Every structure is written in structure tokens, then in C-alpha cells.
Amino acid sequence: MKEKINKFIGWFLALLMGLMFLAVLWQVFTRYLLGAASTFTEELARFLLIWIGLLGSAYISGSNMHLAIDILPQKLKGKNKQILSLIINVIIILFAATALIIGGGKLVYISYLLGQTSAALQVPLAYIYIIIPISGVLVIYYKVLNLIEIYQTMESKELTL
Template identity: 35%
Template sequence: MEKLLKSLNKVLFWISVSSMAVMLVLIFLQVITRYIFNHTFEWSEELARFLFVWVVFLGSALIMGEGGHLAVQLLPRKFAGTPLGHAMNLFINACSYAFILLLLIQGSKMTSVMTFQTAPGLGISMSWVYAVIPLSACLMMLYLIRDTVEIFRKMRSTEDPQDAAANADALSVSEPASKNDE
């Protein structure tokens, strides 16, 4: 599963990077053709805007997969490895599940509503533009499931903090001195 998610991260990264490059070229060409040749392509601004929407949502899923979303970690770090810390992380994930589920449901509704509306410059169905919302929600859900499973693994493997401290003391007493300590 982890290999699949790492491969997915690479795919999302390269889709985002290439979409940003295409956006940059489109906007640059639009400026050049408008101010130098006094001609505009109606579709270029629209395509750049639609690519931006896709980059934002796919990039959001990518960042979630890499654990890079902005978060306040004061309390979860203070209680890391404790039952309270695990409970906080599970609560944070439960809130994330609620938001992502809302994003998935509303994004799916919006995609289906926009099926018969076409983009004026490109002539494509607007559902192609909005399809990234439920797609990215599914990707985020996949990453969140992975993170939740990891929390449960940590909960299962976490020892009582007093036992862990006693084991650490026992190890430090029984270990021979290293050559660097001499």
C-alpha cells in the first residue's frame, strides 16, 4: 500500500508541475500576443484558469499525502505517544473525514450539475473542470485512511510511559560503555 501511495505522490507531483508549466507558457503567450501582436486567444486564459483549479486541488491532495498541511501541533506534540495524544490525533482525523466527505458529496453534486454547461472559450463541459473536486477528495480520503491506520498501529504498540521509562533505565545500566565514552 505504501509503494502505491508513493507512486501516486510522484504522479500527482508531475501532473501539478507540468500543469503549472503549461499555465506559465499560456499566460506568457497571452501577454505577448495581446500587447505585441494585438491579438488574443479566447481559450488560453480559460485553460490557464481551469489548470489552476486542477493544480490547487491535486496539489492539496499531494500535500496531504506528504503530511505537509498547515497544522497547530502544540498539544498533539506535547502528548505524543500518550492515550490523550492518540485521542487528539483521532479527533483531528475525524474532523478531516467530515470535511473531506462534505467535499466529496458537494463536489460530486456540482460536477453532475455542470454536465450540460460548456466553457465559452474551450467548448468543453464544465463537469471536466469540477471533476477534480471529488477526485481530490477521494485521494485525500485515501491518505487520511493511511494516517488513521498508522495512529491505531501506534496506539497498539505504545507501552505504558512508566514501563517505557523503566525499560530505558534498565537498558542504560546493562549496556557496556562505548569506546567513545572512554
């Protein structure tokens, strides 16, 4: 299941990056060759960048390629290293739950209630912000899978001792 989700997110991110490239290319074309900048492309590129950043962070989290300070894990061995990894994953889950899901969900809800729309595209901002809790759910999904994997590794090492 994880591989299917990763593949879908990867393709979706590639599509979003392609759309952002085209939007910026159109912006440059209209500004410099036509002399009148397109009104919607700057906003579209900004919203696409938000989606790419948040969805990309969830994708990277699932691939365990995110930035980390790894001084302490390099010094630890065996069970202590796995316990530290468990603690780190739990902290990431707590952050994703509070900041992305709860905080992002409140932002989406308030934007929806107030009927806020973007200036140029007239798109409801709740549609733009919905990626925040979606990314949070994906991060938690990936980190729970990591926790299960670490736990199974610890359990199998205890059985072999």
C-alpha cells in the same frame, strides 16, 4: 502504493504547472506583442489553477505538510497527542467526504445534466469540476492511511508496556 500515487500526482502537477506557465506566457505574448489577446488562454490558465490547487491540496495532505495550528499538539504528549491526531484525521475525512466528494459530486452531476460548457474553450464544466471529488477521494485515502499508522503506533506502544 502510496509512493506510486504520490509520484504520479507530483509529475501530473508539474505537467499542469508547465501548461499553465505556457498558457500565461502565450497570453502575455499575444496581448503585448501582437496587440490582440488570445481568447482561450485566460480560461485555460484559470481551469489549470483550479486543478493545481485541488490536486495539490490532496498531495500535500498525503505528505502531512498542510497548514495546521499546532499549539495544542505541541503541549500534549504520548497517547493524548495520538488521540488528538486521530480526531483531527477523522474531522478531515468527514470534511473531504461531505464537501469534496458529496458536494463536488453534486456539482459535477448538475453541470453535466445542464450541459454547461466554458465560454472560450467550450469544454463541459463537468470535466473541469471532476477534480473536486477526485481530490476528496485522495484526501480520504491519505487520511485513512494516517489513521492506520497512528493506530498501529498506539497498539505497538501498548504491547511494549
